[in-house]
Structure formats: C-alpha cells, structure tokens
Amino acid sequence: MTRRAALLGLLLLAAAAGTLAALRPDSLGPGPVTEAEAAPLPPAGVGALGRVEPASRVRRLNPPGGMAVTRLERLLVNEGDQVEAGQLLAEFGDAVQKDAAIAEAAAQLARVRAELARIRAAGRPEEIAAQQARIEALRFAENSARRDAERAEALVPSGAGGLAPAERARFAAARAAAERAEADATLQRLRIPRPEDLAVAEAEVATAEAGLIRAQADATLSRVIAPIAGTILRIHARPGDQVGSDGLLEMADLGRLDIVADVYETDLPRLRPGAAAEVIVPGDPRRYPAELREIGWMVRRTTQANTDPVAAVDARTVEVRLTLSPEGRAVLERRTNMQVQVSIRP
Numbered sequence: 001m002t003r004r005a006a007l008l009g010l011l012l013l014a015a016a017a018g019t020l021a022a023l024r025p026d027s028l029g030p031g032p033v034t035e036a037e038a039a040p041l042p043p044a045g046v047g048a049l050g051r052v053e054p055a056s057r058v059r060r061l062n063p064p065g066g067m068a069v070t071r072l073e074r075l076l077v078n079e080g081d082q083v084e085a086g087q088l089l090a091e092f093g094d095a096v097q098k099d100a101a102i103a104e105a106a107a108q109l110a111r112v113r114a115e116l117a118r119i120r121a122a123g124r125p126e127e128i129a130a131q132q133a134r135i136e137a138l139r140f141a142e143n144s145a146r147r148d149a150e151r152a153e154a155l156v157p158s159g160a161g162g163l164a165p166a167e168r169a170r171f172a173a174a175r176a177a178a179e180r181a182e183a184d185a186t187l188q189r190l191r192i193p194r195p196e197d198l199a200v201a202e203a204e205v206a207t208a209e210a211g212l213i214r215a216q217a218d219a220t221l222s223r224v225i226a227p228i229a230g231t232i233l234r235i236h237a238r239p240g241d242q243v244g245s246d247g248l249l250e251m252a253d254l255g256r257l258d259i260v261a262d263v264y265e266t267d268l269p270r271l272r273p274g275a276a277a278e279v280i281v282p283g284d285p286r287r288y289p290a291e292l293r294e295i296g297w298m299v300r301r302t303t304q305a306n307t308d309p310v311a312a313v314d315a316r317t318v319e320v321r322l323t324l325s326p327e328g329r330a331v332l333e334r335r336t337n338m339q340v341q342v343s344i345r346p
Helices: 002-022 095-121 125-155 163-191 195-220 265-270 326-332
Strands: 046-054 059-061 072-075 088-092 223-225 230-235 249-252 257-264 276-280 287-303 314-324 339-344
Touching (some): 046 265, 046 314, 257 265, 257 339, 276 314, 314 339
Antiparallel strands (some): 046 339, 059 249, 072 088, 088 223, 257 314, 276 287, 276 339, 287 314
C-alpha cells in the first residue's frame, strides 16, 4: 500500500506540472507584434572630424623666379586686404633692371621695323627722279661715245686716224655703257627691293620681337600677381627680406567656405551628394547647416601614433567637401583651418 500510494502521488505531481506548463503565456503561441517592434531601424548618419577651408583653397604664392630671386623690394598689400585677380601684390629688387631690358628690347624692335619699312618702300620719289635723270644723262654720254668710236674706227683704214685713238674711243664707249647699266640697276633697286634684303630685314624683326617677349617674361618673374580675387590671409616676408620656403603670402576667396572632412571608407555607402549635414563648432552651442557637395576619388591611409590599444591607428579615409551655409560662413570667415565636427544625415 505504501508503495502504491507513493507512485500515485508522483503521477499526480507530474500531471500538475504538465497543466502549469500548458497554461504559461509563451506556450499559447506568439503574441501580437507591436508597431515599434515591426518598424525597421532608420539608417545611421555619418560623423567625422573636419576643418574649415575656402572653396577656392588657400593659395600660397611663391616668387615666380624660384628661390634664386633677389630680396623683396615692395609689398603692396597687408593682411586682410581685398584684392582683385591680376592685381600687383609685390615687387622684387631686380624689377627695375628688367624693366630697362624691356625698354631696350622695344627700342631695338622699333629700329629693325623702321629698317624693314624702308626696304619695303625702296627709294623715295625724289631719289627715283634723280636716278632717272642720271640715267638719261648717261644714255646721251653713251650714244656720244659710241659715235666717236665709230668715227675713229672708220678713219683707220684710210690712214687718217690711228689705232690708239680708235681703241681709246671704244673704251670710252664701253665705260659709258657700263655706267648706264649700273644706273639702271640702281633704279630697279629703288623701285623694287631685293628679296634677300627683305628676308634679312624680316628675320631681324622676328628676332627683336622674340627678344621683347623674353624681356617681358623675365620682368614678370620679378613681380607677384594675384591669381584670383580674394583676401590676403597671411604674409610671410616683408620688404628687405629674402623669401623663404614658406612663400611670400597666403590668400583665398572667402566668399564661399567649405568643410573638409575625413570619412572612413566603410561609411562611404551611406553618403550621397546633396545630403544634408550639420557642423558643430567647438565652444558654439549653435549648429550650422551644410550640404555634401563632393566625395573624394582616393582612399588615403592615415597612420597615427597612439598609445590607446583600441584606437584606429591605421585608418583609411576619403576626403569629402561640404558647402557651408551663409550663416555659418559669416561666423567662420576668419577661422580657416579650424577643426569642427560634422554630422552627415543619411
């Protein structure tokens, strides 16, 4: 009886446990799914560190002639000045010497051009008229000498004249003919210049023109011209200094500012041109809107020395550019290269 009672008690306990298990909520099947559980998570944005940079980039102007230029003679701008494209910014010590070389080359060009014009014009009208008169006189002299020679030769057979006078008459006639031929050639040169004279004169003009261009190019190496319209940000050399490796000055167009950010290569699939972004400036509670404009074409390897064992010391990033809003530009206009935080929305 005791054993039978124990078995009956165990069966009752097992039946009670099965009933309790069947009555648990999770055993009744899956419950209704809430809206929050059904909605997919929104795509995450992209965060990165960036810096303020003019859209025109910062232009570092160096001496056009390289490091072998003379000292800086004149500096025509100050930091903060607004300049126009093509405006003269500075001159070096050899500018005056090179200007003199330009004047000399221009004078040489004017001389050879005048010579070419003279050759092309040939003789002046009064020179041509005088030469024609001389040719007419020489023609009469030639005719007279020829008749004298004919008469002298006619007298030789009869003995009335000698051989010597006849030879002298023939020589005089030949000399008169030669002088008249020379005068005809001179008249031809006065009327039409010789091709070889024109070729030489034109070559001299071309050489002088090349010399003037070379002198003008040399003179530009002694001056610094603004490549764009913009603002002078920093000056590295003053009059009397030799310009060093830092260059003469830095300038940029501050009319449009960009935020240049380095984004990890793994975040690139979440970027698209035109995406909205926010710029966070350290120490400023406001957030300035921006728009993603450019995505770089190269992945750069950034190696950083860091003692943090979990830091990304061998990161691969892509440079992206964001156009800063006008209100942000007004605040950051004088903060080129300042570090900011960027949040790009998906």
